[in-house]
Amino acid sequence: MSLTALTAGxxxxxxxxxxxxxxxxxxxxxxxxxxxxxxxxxxxxxDVRRTVAHAARHGVPVVPRGAGSGVAGGALAGAGSIVLDLSGLDRIVELLPDEAIAVVEPGVITADLDAAATAHGLRYAPDPASAAFSTIGGNIATNAGGLRCVKYGVTRDAVLAVDAVLGDGTLVRTGRRTIKGVTGYDLTGLLVGSEGTLGVIVGATVRLSPLPTSTATAAAFFATARDAVAAVTAVQRRGLRPSTAELLDQATLVAIDQARGTDLHTRGEVFLLVQTDGYGAEAEMAEVDRVVRPLATAFETTTDPEVADRLVATRRAALPAIERHGRVLIEDIAVPRSRLAESITEIGAIADRTGVRIFVFAHAGDGNLHPIVAADSAPPEQVDRAVAAIFEHALAVGGTLTGEHGVGVLKRPWLAAELGEPLLDLHRRVKAVFDPAGVLNPGKAVR
Known part of the structure; x- marks a missing residue:
């Protein structure tokens, strides 16, 4: 490959x-x-089109990159490749309050878009834990979720249209600015979550949501994971729609206490954060109180924003507190909600069997678990066995290898086990249509 021919322009x-x-x-x-x-x-x-077209002509891998905040290896770039850094495409091109949409470039930081929307009484609903530094393009690549996804959905639910550069350098625009629209196939939905293997996202039109008029927050502790999940189930059976339902296990609570000098782990084995929002937030929280309090060892509610921020900060402190203990593998499985308690228990059993330290927090409202594996807590072969056992359990109970982090390179060995060879082959054929030269992020997501 001639770098001179490419870099000249x-x-x-x-x-x-x-x-x-x-x-x-x-x-x-x-x-x-x-x-x-x-x-x-x-x-x-x-710049993007020129780079991709040049790479396609020479058969050179192109790895799109935003903030590098992914945790599945989706932005790894090896020898002989070109990294296409999109962080400089960081404009909020339009923000249209009356339409409740924004048009953005891929390098826009998620929290910056949310802040810009807030000035107009709106917000960007997807809120991954990495919102302060992750980019919209990266969120689209992995179909990122977040604390509010149980009510407001994940990134795919917020994306109306994308501009993408295909594997031959062609620029296409999928979707539309309207909320409704069924002309043609849903190629926007296909591109969201494709991890840069089908096209390089260079623009997006996203939905914004009204800021809630009020928010109520509850923090509950439970003697067992089964009790905590039973509380979430009771809330959902009651027809309530919390915006947040987040769970932390005992190991995670201990890590937070060590990092912050608190005593959360003394109040129960499991912590549950619940938020309701909108005009009926307080009335809805009163119903949450009615069904959750009898199952909890401790329970408190608040409508004070400062107190609520402290409670939410407990959840957001989980990963940084765990990372203080050394290198971690941030895993991401999703299971049927009815199997959530069983899965938390089984992950604990896997930790005991393998001698690997594992922390668990979860988006309890939708069954998305994050087992955080302490990579240096045991020999590598034991860590590998623990991770494999987690994935095998997820598939055995009807779950999935990844809820919101993507496959990247780390989960490819288990793809066939979840998809099956006929469906995996279909994925490969779809990729060949979008990326005929096979240069877009090869070796990621789909082999």
């Missing part, structure tokens, strides 16, 4: 070894096979 690029090493990895902790040959810092859509 680009405003910003680098072959500096330190820069290449930085952009070759993400938060997964996985190590690529060498470093890329080049990083292109895209300043406009034409």
């Amino acid at each position: 680009l405003a910003a690029w680098s072959t500096d070894p330190d820069e290449l090493a930085r952009v070759s990895v993400d938060r997964s902790g996985a190590v690529p096979d060498g470093v890329p040959d080049l990083v292109v810092f895209a300043k406009n859509v034409e």
Whole structure:
């Protein structure tokens, strides 16, 4: 590949070894096979098209990159590849309050879009834990979720249209600005969650939601995971729709206490954070109180924003507190909600059997579990057995390998077990249509 031919038309690029090493990895902790040959810092859509078209002609892998906040190895870039850094495409192009939509470039930080919407009485509903530093393009790549997803949905539910550069450099626009629309296939939905293997996202039109008029927050502790999940089930059976239902296990509570000097773990084995919002937030929380309190060892509610922020901060402190103990594998399975308590118990049993330390927190409202595996707590082969056992359990109970982090490189060995070969082959054929030269993020998501 001639780098001279490519870089002659680009405003910003680098072959500096330190820069290449930085952009070759993400938060997964996985190590690529060498470093890329080049990083292109895209300043406009034409930079993206030029880079992808050049790569397709020469059969060179292109790895799209935003903030590098992924945890499944989706942005790993090895020897002989080009990293296409999209963080410089960071404009909020339009924000239309009357339409409740925004048009953004992929490098916009998630929290920045939310803040811009707030100024108009709106918000961007998806709120991944990485919102302060992850990008909209990265969120689209993995179909990211977050604390509010139980009521407001995940990224796919917020994306109305995308601009994408296909594997030959062609720019396409899918979807529309209207809420309704069924002309043609839902290619927008297909691109969301495709991890940069079908197209490079260079723009998106997203839905915004009204800021809730009020919010009520509850913090509950339980003697067992079964009691906590029973409380969530009781809330849902009652026809209530909390915006947040987040669960932390005892190991996670201990880690938070060690990090913050608190005593949460003394109040119960499991912590549950519940929020209701909208005009009926307080009335809805009163019903939550009625069904949850009898099952809890401790229970409190508040409508005070400062107190609520402290309670929510407990949930958001989980991963940073765990990461203080060393390198972690941030896993991400989803199971049927009826199997959630069983899954939490089984993950504890896996930890006992393998000698691997595992922390668990969960989006309890939709069955999405995050087993956080302490990678240095046992020999590598035991860690591998623990991770495999977690995935095998998820599939055995009718769940999935990933709810919101994506497959990346770390979960590819289990793809066939979930999809089956006929469906996996169909995935490969779809990729060949969008990326005929096979240069877009090869080796990720679908082999």
